[in-house]
Each structure stands twice: as structure tokens, then as C-alpha cells.
Amino acid sequence: MKKLKADIVIAGGGLAGLTLACLLANQGLETICIDRDDPHKQAADTFDGRTTAISYGSSQILTRTGVWQQVKPHGCPIKHIDILDGASDILLDFKAEDQPFGWIVENHFLRRALFTRAEASKGLTWLTNEEVKDINLEKDAATIKTNAHHIEGALLVGADGRQSFVRQAAGIRSRFKDYKQRAIVCVVEHEKPHNNIAVEHFRVEGPFAILPCPNGPKGENRSGIVWSVPTSSTSPKNWSEDAFNMALQARFPARYGAVKRGGPIWEFPLTMNHAEKYTNEKNLALIADAAHGIHPLAxxxxxxxxxxxxxxxxxxxxxxxxxxxxxEYQRMRRPDNTGMVAAMDILNGLFATDFMPTALSRKIGLHAVNKLALAKEFFTRKAMGV
Ligand SMILES: Cc1cc2nc3c(=O)[nH]c(=O)nc-3n(C[C@H](O)[C@H](O)[C@H](O)COP(=O)(O)OP(=O)(O)OC[C@H]3O[C@@H](n4cnc5c(N)ncnc54)[C@H](O)[C@@H]3O)c2cc1C
Incomplete structure (x- = not known):
């Protein structure tokens, strides 16, 4: 077993872990990032069919990392956000003023840009196809065992996703909720242009999002969808092509014209997790999904x-x-994330019922938001991530 040493060791080289690794290496810190997966597999179109809404704030972080320049040309700017309530005729629409709310980017473009950056980063040792099997946080320095290395670092960062091995091995408890929903994700082609509008349609079965994407290779108008459906019913993934397209047509606003599926269907279970603390106060920090996982509705x-x-x-x-x-990290990040975890949980629950008093209070609440310029400003700034 080979021995390695670094200032910072990051367990998990997903979108968050690898961004941190590249940033720290830029800043001159000796960094090791370990991921159990094969980057060639992860970079393929077939690995992850999701799109990500990158907020303006995140685009600034990715610029600092040195990857946004490669990613931005593949992104589609969001200039309007429409929020619809399925049980009423209420529509909130937010229009971006000087700059877009954010950009919709297909995940494989983000991954490829990060992989290129990681390969070129001096000071970063990127270990792939290698799994973190054991950690020891007893002494001042953290020690990490993988299937090939014995690694020591002043700080271990757990960036190993929702099922975080690091979080569990450190004995940090995490609140968990199963939404009993799955997200159906795919690209949809539509007759008319999307005009850079992102739509979040709150329906009783779960939220249905339409995310504007750049046109396809033959100029096709394209949007991504995130369609939350209860796990108690048959997954739309198993429906016939005609049934799937009919359901899409029924859920897209008429302004899109005829719609049809434009790529493979992906399915993700929807859960919430929130670690009770983000550090062990000594040599461990948890970041991103290892610390908090939320419903993707926003x-x-x-x-x-x-x-x-x-x-x-x-x-x-x-x-x-x-x-x-x-x-300081725990003080800065946990309260902020606690607010977001709670907001997503409440929003998903609030719309997932047509029980009269809730539907009524929802109606009143949304009307109030539409009228209150200040509240609108808050929603707009949240969506932009500033
Ligand atoms: C349907 C859907 C739509 C979404 N849309 C958006 C969106 O529009 N905008 C947005 O901001 N977010 C969105 N999200 C959330 C976003 O995808 C996640 O928050 C993000 O991918 C988390 O990144 P991560 O790096 O923390 O975790 P992960 O992507 O889970 O990465 C963890 C990494 O750790 C590695 N790993 C795990 N265990 C080990 C181990 N023991 N040893 C070594 N490596 C290990 C894995 O191989 C993996 O590469 C969406 C989520 C879903 C499900």
C-alpha cells in the first residue's frame, strides 16, 4: 500500500468535490481528491441525463475555479421564471433585469470541464477508480485508507454524496426523509421556441419543471424536464412512447406547440438529508450532498x-x-442551508395536496407574493444565488 500526504484530502470527486479540489490547488494547497468512479464513464452522455440550473452566484464560483469559460457556451440563459399552481389559475412570473437568473447546463458539460481542469491543476493529485474504505480522525491529522493508498492530511473533506461513507464513519447523524417521489428527467423537443423561460408547475402529484436548453444539432427547440411523480404509481419510464408524449403535451403550456421526448429517460429517487453538524471540530468537514440533500424543485x-x-x-x-x-465554516453554512432544506420541504408538501384549507392558504400566499415587490425581490435574489 503506497503512502501519500497532502494538506487537504477530499473524499468524492463529484461536481462539488472536484470544484473544491481545483479551487484549493489554484490557491496553492497540496490537495488529493479521491473518487471511486471512472472519469471516462462519468464524462459520457450516458452517465447522467440531468441538467443543472447554475445560478449567477455559482457561475462566479465556477469562474474562480477556471471552468466557467468552457461551460458557459453550452448553457442556456434563464431570462424569465414562471411559477404555476396546478390547482388554480395563479401564475407568478419573474423577469431578469440586467443579467440572467442563471444558466441551464447539461451535467456532462460541467463534468468534462472540471476533468480537464483537474488534469491540468498542479498541486492536485486526482485519484480515480479508488474507493475510500476507512478513515481515522483520532489524531490531529486525518488518515484515509483506500484500496490502493494510505493517505494523511491536515483536513479531510467529505464530498461523497448523500450516502456519504465519511459522514457515517465519523459518526455524524443525519436527518432523512423519503419523499416517496421519483424524478423523471429527459430532454423534450418542442415546436415553438422556449424564449428562455423556466417553468415550475406545482401539481398535486409533484412539481413539474421545464428548463430551457440550447437548440439541438439540427436546430431543434429543446428543454429539459424534471417531473416528480409518486413512487406509488407506475413509473412513466415504463409507459409506451405515445402515452409518455401525451402526458408531456398535457403538462406543457400551449405556447410550446407540439412536444415529444427527445432523449433517454432517467429516474432519480427524491429524498432529503441534513447532517446534524458539518464538522468534527478537529479535522473533518462535510460539503454539498454529503452534508445536505434537498428536493430539486427549485x-x-x-x-x-x-x-x-x-x-x-x-x-x-x-x-x-x-x-x-x-x-467558522459551520457557522457560515449550516444556518443558510437549514433555511433552504426547510423551504424546499415546505414547498413540496404545501403543493402536494388539494385539501381545501391548504389549497386556500396557498392561493392567498401566492397572491400575496405576486403583489409584494419586496417578496419578489427576495425570490429573485435566491434564484440568482446572490
Ligand atoms: C433530478 C435532479 C435534478 C437536479 N437539478 C439541480 C439543479 O437544477 N440545480 C442544482 O443546483 N442542483 C440540482 N440537483 C442537485 C445536484 O445534482 C446535486 O446537489 C449535486 O450533484 C451533488 O454533488 P456532490 O458532488 O455533492 O455529490 P455527488 O454528485 O453524489 O458526488 C459524490 C461523488 O463521491 C463519490 N464517492 C462516493 N462514495 C465514495 C467513496 N467511498 N470513495 C470514493 N468516492 C466516493 C461518487 O463516485 C461521486 O462521484 C438535482 C438533483 C436531482 C436528483
């Missing part, structure tokens, strides 16, 4: 994960005292 999961990345990377260059850094 497209904020990775965006809040990137804010963890931004905070931790800045703190690590501002001080040498890991204990102070960890205390």
Missing part, C-alpha cells in the same frame, strides 16, 4: 453545495488554524 442542490465550496476554500486561505476554520 434547482438549488448543487448551487448551495458550491456555496459550501466557496466558503471553505476562502476560509482555508485566510487562516492556518483548522479548528477556527471549521467553527
Amino acid at each position: 434547482g438549488q442542490g448543487l448551487n448551495i453545495g458550491l456555496r459550501d465550496v466557496d466558503a471553505l476554500s476562502r476560509l482555508l486561505t485566510g487562516s492556518d488554524d483548522i479548528k477556527i476554520i471549521l467553527a
